[in-house]
Amino acid sequence: SQQGEEDPQALSIQEGENATMNCSYKTSINNLQWYRQNSGRGLVHLILIRSNEREKHSGRLRVTLDTSKKSSSLLITASRAADTASYFCATKYSGGGADGLTFGKGTHLIIQP
Amino acid sequence: DAGITQSPRHKVTETGTPVTLRCHQTENHRYMYWYRQDPGHGLRLIHYSYGVKDTDKGEVSDGYSVSRSKTEDFLLTLESATSSQTSVYFCAISESRTEQFFGPGTRLTVL
Numbered sequence: 490s491q492q493g494e495e496d497p498q499a500l501s502i503q504e505g506e507n508a509t510m511n512c513s514y515k516t517s518i519n520n521l522q523w524y525r526q527n528s529g530r531g532l533v534h535l536i537l538i539r540s541n542e543r544e545k546h547s548g549r550l551r552v553t554l555d556t557s558k559k560s561s562s563l564l565i566t567a568s569r570a571a572d573t574a575s576y577f578c579a580t581k582y583s584g585g586g587a588d589g590l591t592f593g594k595g596t597h598l599i600i601q602p
Numbered sequence: 603d604a605g606i607t608q609s610p611r612h613k614v615t616e617t618g619t620p621v622t623l624r625c626h627q628t629e630n631h632r633y634m635y636w637y638r639q640d641p642g643h644g645l646r647l648i649h650y651s652y653g654v655k656d657t658d659k660g661e662v663s664d665g666y667s668v669s670r671s672k673t674e675d676f677l678l679t680l681e682s683a684t685s686s687q688t689s690v691y692f693c694a695i696s697e698s699r700t701e702q703f704f705g706p707g708t709r710l711t712v713l
Contacts (some may be wrong), residue, residue: 529707531692531706535683537700577645593662595644
């Protein structure tokens with residue numbers, strides 16, 4: 490079963506604008522990760538935020554985590570055409586003690602030039 | 603793609619035939635994972651390995667088996683492929699059990 494759900498499913502903005510996407514999850518977590526997937530490619534790890542952190546930055550990325558609301562957001566500032574991709578949040582798979590990650594369905598981000 | 607290759611990259615097969623997908627890594631990472639990605643479902647964990655000959659099931663393991671005889675190779679086998687197994691399959695590796703590095707994927711079509 491999916492742990493994370495991203496919102497919105499699709500987002501189209503102009504180059505230079507900021508893009509915000511959200512993730513909600515169901516169970517308690519130790520950390521939450523964000524990944525990017527360019528069309529036809531594998532996923533690339535972007536950033537990890539731990540449950541005791543509220544905000545984390547990496548370059549043009551800003552991630553927030555609200556464990557009381559079981560939600561996270563990913564902000565991409567000053568968007569570029571190369572940011573066009575699908576973005577996924579991921580948490581540890583919680584089924585039956587197995588390892589691995591559970592992913593949401595993703596937000597498809599399109600940056601219009 | 604962080605020293606991970608998947609083979610084949612594309613495969614078309616018929617229902618009922620066995621299929622084996624290979625994941626090969628050069629990073630010497632301990633943990634390896636197989637996921638499938640389908641429209642409307644995101645990525646779902648099939649099986650994973652926490653060492654040579656140590657494997658376990660994930661969320662959608664029915665119809666799949668895996669083997670890991672060497673650190674660098676993780677094989678996913680569909681014993682008798684079905685149309686519902688048409689998907690894009692991704693292998694991932696990890697040393698820390700947190701951040702994962704993904705391969706380029708294998709697109710499998712079962713007719």
